[in-house]
Amino acid sequence: MNTLARKQWIPFPDMPEWFETLPTKFTLPTIRVEDYTEDGRYVVRAELPGMAPEDIDVMLNDGILTVQAERTERNVEKNHSEIRYGSMSRSVSLPPGADENDVTAQYTDGMLTVSVGLGAGKTEAKHVEIKHGE
Template sequence: MNSLVKRDRSTFADLVDWLESEFPTIPSVRQFAGLQMMRVEDFQDGNEYVVRAELPGIDPDKDIDIQLLDGVLTIKAERREENKDANRSEFRYGSFSRSLTLPSGADENNVRATYKDGILEIRVPLKEEQHPEPRRINVAKD
């Protein structure tokens, strides 16, 4: 699936994605480096632009913030997880942020977001692009 948009990403995030795709048998580069990154996929589904983000262990009511400004969709999330038993405790925490530029024709007033089974899905309707006819401009003589 090819992405429809230009992503606002760091070169390091691209490198991590490449390493994981080229060397799937090695342990996750993210786990090895202790990185907290949000994996995102985007594609067109009919007349909608769809963004899916992997966010397991997140409470969508408290820990996800989605903003849209000037055609840029920004997803922010924070994970706070702590497990305790009689002999030990373990915790994971971190914040994530990804920004994507919406494709032309995006209807920014009708964006919908859902969260199910650790996947955040954002759907943005796409308006049919208008292709106006060329207009002739007359040149005035002095």
């Protein structure tokens, strides 16, 4: 006896690929990060699975921490792939008091951890006297 199988109709089968082509402000960042303060240091952790440390670059400039990485595509015939290849970058603003000369970075098990000293401390708000012009 034959049984009828109900085929699921998908109205827009290419929609997942379409979302990936939207401008980056509408999509998730290619490098996911978390940040927190621990033991007087600002810590940023970035997910970079399957990368080698030599494929990752960490830069600090004018209060901005930038992580750049590049995943090279293997030259094999694929049946299916959802892995993102190419260059990716993520920047975060450092908190007030961050010491750009006190930075360490470590890459373990696909996770990059960057730690920045908070030596200068937070500056307090100060009032500025307004002079009346004549």
